[in-house]
Amino acid sequence: MRDNGGLRVSLDLARRWQDLGARVRFLVLENVEPGGVPVLAPDPRLDTRWGSAQVRRFRDAAPRIVAATVRHARRADVVVSGSEVGYGVLIGWAAARLTGTPFVLLVQSSLPQAVAAWTPARLRPLLTAVHRRVDAAICVSPGLVDDVREVGLPAERIHAVDLGLDVEAVLARTAAAGGPVRSSSGRLRLVAAGRLAEQKGFDVLLDALARVVAGGGDVELVLVGSGPLEADLRAQADRLGIADRVEFAGHVADAQPLIAGADLFVLSSRYEGLGLVVLEALVHGRPVVATDCPTGPRYVLRDGEFGDLVPTEDPQALAEAVLAFVRDPEPLRRKAAGGPARARDFDRAGAALASAKVLAELIG
Template sequence: MLLVEAHLEESGGVRVTHELARRLPGEGLPARLFVLQRTAPGQPVLVPDPSVEVVHGSSRPRQLRWALLPGLARLVREARRSDVVVSGSEIGYGFLAAWAAARLARRPFAVVVQSQLAQALHEWVPRRLHGVTRWVHARSDLALCVSAGLVPPVVAAGLPEARTAVVPVGVDVELVRAAALRPASGAVSAALASGPFVVAAGRLSEAKGFDVLLRAWAAARELSEAVRPLTLLLLGEGAEREHLEGLVHQLGLAGSVQLPGFSTDLQAALA
């Protein structure tokens, strides 16, 4: 199996793909991870486990317009060495390139759907690519949706429901327990030391609804004295940061909300 991601910038979706590449060989299914574009310095990057075989589409960070064609050529070669090509995302150049490589290599193509398709297109994909993204979905051999609610939008894009399957994301309980025992560091450690808190985590994007959470937090502080001593800790980074920071000040929450950014210490914070 060849699993494909556009990049290794930290996100829940990339982590799911990486975990598949790490665990499938132990189940008797050889898997490799193909990464179309190297991430520029300064961005939070997932560091693959040493056991994961990673193939890069380019030897160094390059703009997508320079990395896409050489990366696609190498992706086709890797696809020919595989029995099936699987895109770890339902959108983006990695998804489109994975489908093209699978077709050129005459291999089955599957996609892991981790977000509501229409919303993901609206938030992350240039309008000029909406049509081709839906067109490719309609011609996929299989869509693996992580929840039943993600099936209807894929079917609406034209894929027969018979070519969909619901496969929830699993939880490695022992791994979570081990992560919870590790002490937090940096800004998260400082935030945790400031007193009792409530944790929310995820990419700071419109789809996550952190604006709704902030308004609810403001209302809870108004209604309950028990909430007022608590701090709301939002762990994550994304395009909505500026908007959310503005909302914090607008709602008068400057002393009760912290946004320390992306952190790998989520389980320690939750513990």
């Protein structure tokens, strides 16, 4: 699994399809992060199967995983890949073709960026060939449709759903956890969340934070998440002289209290499929500054109506947006006041129903 956020989306859709009356089997091909940390614990509400009986790296269990995928595909009416990249797509597509089962791709990120970031160069042509041959692609936001069309998949096989959040459930979980976690230092608290990987642009964010501090901004940053770049980001914070302003919160079971307690939520990504963390910030009415990256933030924030947008790869622009908030937070707070209502425009139950109809049509 390449992204915990993408895994959560796939799991939620699987549960909702099951609630709609489908028989769902959730097959996990790889369940370990670097360092041996399991990504997913068994979910008693879902028929979860493992490609390998033990938690291990993919390369150590590949033969068993391939055999298990073919076996499960033979018993399925449709095979859905929860990611658009990785060995799982190739194995799932091959198993579906071998068994004559329709194969569906859930597209959660911009295809060109995701393929370049997560796929070895030798496999990219093969992966692109699979992308143009799937029976259907379900995009989690309309902005992803053009990417899928450009790889050569016929337009009639491409579908878009507005993936969202269960707003009431998010608010209830936050309340049950004790409510928002706010700064105790007296500084304005910036919160960013995501895997500590190249996609999320946290290196740009740290550079911007140093500029904010140099410009007189009395701020701190909480980075929520874990990932392969943590050591590099810690070293960067040290070099920039802002280590005392940055808290690496690591992986947390539920980031909602931290997001709800932010004075300002910042998204610094280089690309996103939708940007669910931006929606989570809107649920809590938090001011947002986000990079105008492909493809989700501009769509979620409705061209800047509900938060500020800045160019990608531009730490100075990001710093200026944060400093503007520090000096006068009211304009962005007024935008954030409409955030909860905007978040409700994205209905996860509706997305599950729309995607389930696509699967039902394939099954016939």
